[in-house]
Amino acid sequence: MQETLTRDGTVPLHTQIAEALRIKIQNEEFKEKENLPSERELAEQYAVSRMTVRQALQKLRHEGLIYHERGIGTFVNNRKIDVHTRNLNGFSEEMISLGLKPSSRVLTFQRELASDEVMQNLQLGAGAEVFYLERLRLADDEPMAFERTYLPAYLFPKLEEFDLTKNSLYQVLVENYDSRMHHAEEVLEAAAATKRVAEQLGVRTGAPVLVVRRIVFSESNQPIESAHTVYRADRYRATFYLSKNGA
Amino acid sequence: MQETLTRDGTVPLHTQIAEALRIKIQNEEFKEKENLPSERELAEQYAVSRMTVRQALQKLRHEGLIYHERGIGTFVNNRKIDVHTRNLNGFSEEMISLGLKPSSRVLTFQRELASDEVMQNLQLGAGAEVFYLERLRLADDEPMAFERTYLPAYLFPKLEEFDLTKNSLYQVLVENYDSRMHHAEEVLEAAAATKRVAEQLGVRTGAPVLVVRRIVFSESNQPIESAHTVYRADRYRATFYLSKNGA
DNA sequence: TTCCAGAAGTGGGCTAGACCACTAGCTTGT
DNA sequence: ACAAGCTAGTGGTCTAGCCCACTTCTGGAA
Numbered sequence: 181m182q183e184t185l186t187r188d189g190t191v192p193l194h195t196q197i198a199e200a201l202r203i204k205i206q207n208e209e210f211k212e213k214e215n216l217p218s219e220r221e222l223a224e225q226y227a228v229s230r231m232t233v234r235q236a237l238q239k240l241r242h243e244g245l246i247y248h249e250r251g252i253g254t255f256v257n258n259r260k261i262d263v264h265t266r267n268l269n270g271f272s273e274e275m276i277s278l279g280l281k282p283s284s285r286v287l288t289f290q291r292e293l294a295s296d297e298v299m300q301n302l303q304l305g306a307g308a309e310v311f312y313l314e315r316l317r318l319a320d321d322e323p324m325a326f327e328r329t330y331l332p333a334y335l336f337p338k339l340e341e342f343d344l345t346k347n348s349l350y351q352v353l354v355e356n357y358d359s360r361m362h363h364a365e366e367v368l369e370a371a372a373a374t375k376r377v378a379e380q381l382g383v384r385t386g387a388p389v390l391v392v393r394r395i396v397f398s399e400s401n402q403p404i405e406s407a408h409t410v411y412r413a414d415r416y417r418a419t420f421y422l423s424k425n426g427a
Numbered sequence: 428m429q430e431t432l433t434r435d436g437t438v439p440l441h442t443q444i445a446e447a448l449r450i451k452i453q454n455e456e457f458k459e460k461e462n463l464p465s466e467r468e469l470a471e472q473y474a475v476s477r478m479t480v481r482q483a484l485q486k487l488r489h490e491g492l493i494y495h496e497r498g499i500g501t502f503v504n505n506r507k508i509d510v511h512t513r514n515l516n517g518f519s520e521e522m523i524s525l526g527l528k529p530s531s532r533v534l535t536f537q538r539e540l541a542s543d544e545v546m547q548n549l550q551l552g553a554g555a556e557v558f559y560l561e562r563l564r565l566a567d568d569e570p571m572a573f574e575r576t577y578l579p580a581y582l583f584p585k586l587e588e589f590d591l592t593k594n595s596l597y598q599v600l601v602e603n604y605d606s607r608m609h610h611a612e613e614v615l616e617a618a619a620a621t622k623r624v625a626e627q628l629g630v631r632t633g634a635p636v637l638v639v640r641r642i643v644f645s646e647s648n649q650p651i652e653s654a655h656t657v658y659r660a661d662r663y664r665a666t667f668y669l670s671k672n673g674a
Numbered sequence: 675t676t677c678c679a680g681a682a683g684t685g686g687g688c689t690a691g692a693c694c695a696c697t698a699g700c701t702t703g704t
Numbered sequence: 705a706c707a708a709g710c711t712a713g714t715g716g717t718c719t720a721g722c723c724c725a726c727t728t729c730t731g732g733a734a
Binding site: 189192193194228229230231232235249250251252253 | 716717718719720721725726727728
């Protein structure tokens with residue numbers, strides 16, 4: 181049973197193998213035997229070295245899709261479907277994955293001097309300018325969150341020309357500035373809605389809200405965005421997946 | 428400059444190398460040149476194969492300590508210190524890492540029939556029994572959180588004999604049942620404090636609180652614990668680190 | 675029938691090479 | 705002075721093996 185891989189060097193073999201296995205896992209093709217073929221079997225099937233197979237498996241293990249048991253084999257992690265694990269996506273992508281229709285109402289969008297807090301978050305020098313974007317985020321046309329976003333102005337020239345009502349901010353950044361987010365720090369806390377936020381969200385003043393502060397970094401660890409999002413507690417909850425050591 | 432490793436097979440070489448490099452990074456020994464030696468140099472220094480070095484580096488890269496630039500080299504990620512990233516630790520460990528003194532007041536500790544929700548969370552069958560542990564968690568002798576914990580009774584016989592006022596629950600589980608947590612799912616939401624919780628936490632009824640629901644799994648993906656923790660919003664915030672794809 | 679030793683199979687670890695794409699700096703020719 | 709091309713060095717990928725610790729199964733001895 182020879183599986184075929186593209187060997188023109190455009191896509192690494194271990195990536196192709198990982199993708200192929202990921203699909204088979206999603207289709208539950210291993211469910212009968214409850215486990216994957218051994219590393220040596222896979223190496224033979226794909227006609228690659230065992231090290232390459234191990235590299236592919238490691239990727240899947242890191243994602244929590246599979247786990248190894250020494251001396252026994254490799255197994256599919258049949259944990260309940262990730263209803264929605266919070267990851268490095270923007271609001272739009274997140275709502276879509278939840279089956280909701282995202283939209284935005286831009287309340288403010290201007291270039292301004294960075295405040296001390298923003299300067300520190302974005303690691304900017306004194307006098308640096310930022311884009312300030314204030315949006316009401318809707319899901320199925322109902323208010324879901326109130327968001328304040330700061331972006332270093334020098335990184336995104338002419339950002340003001342884009343329509344952020346329809347487009348995902350992250351999409352604009354990737355497509356027009358080739359700016360990809362790589363990792364982020366988030367701080368979550370509970371708070372009571374202030375008068376202004378309560379009015380926008382359509383809840384009473386003092387109602388509980390979930391506040392998420394997020395700083396997004398590029399691959400070279402440069403801060404790209406600093407955001408402050410206030411979610412309605414009755415409509416939103418954040419799900420995380422935690423793992424030990426990561427190995 | 429030959430670095431020495433223990434080669435008796437007790438600790439994998441790549442682990443030793445990763446540890447050695449981690450220490451050097453923390454001591455900022457690479458700061459002058461701003462980068463690490465090349466993989467080939469490291470292989471020579473430690474007298475191992477380059478693949479082994481790469482394995483060590485991959486571990487560090489996963490932790491966000493370093494990053495690679497193709498054709499250039501490997502660099503230390505000089506991001507600000509992780510003040511406190513939420514990870515798979517219990518309350519006690521978390522408070523200690525924050526520099527606070529943890530303690531507990533056990534309000535309830537009994538064996539009981541699992542409710543439907545708990546049954547589902549812990550993947551138990553009908554009629555299964557669980558330990559129910561209700562604790563007020565203190566930091567520096569001030570109320571920080573109100574916690575309800577459920578554990579499958581069949582996994583932890585005689586759990587009732589331990590003093591959970593002084594000891595960390597996770598410590599008891601590891602030391603006495605060899606039960607190690609491997610990963611967890613957490614759901615965070617904001618809420619208003621109920622009367623009972625408010626009294627225990629010493630806040631007014633309706634004050635905002637951060638509710639964390641956590642299910643902890645073993646390495647073989649078996650649910651070990653289901654917890655529901657209500658944190659005072661004015662004393663606690665949760666910090667997470669998010670990364671793309673994990674590669 | 676029971677028990678135990680061995681064999682076979684598994685993932686974990688490691689080696690000593692190889693070729694590739696990419697970057698930066700140097701050299702050389704204009 | 706400048707640009708083009710070369711070269712050395714880097715991480716990315718891959719190979720074809722090897723030994724180890726561990727589990728499970730199986731067949732033979734007690």
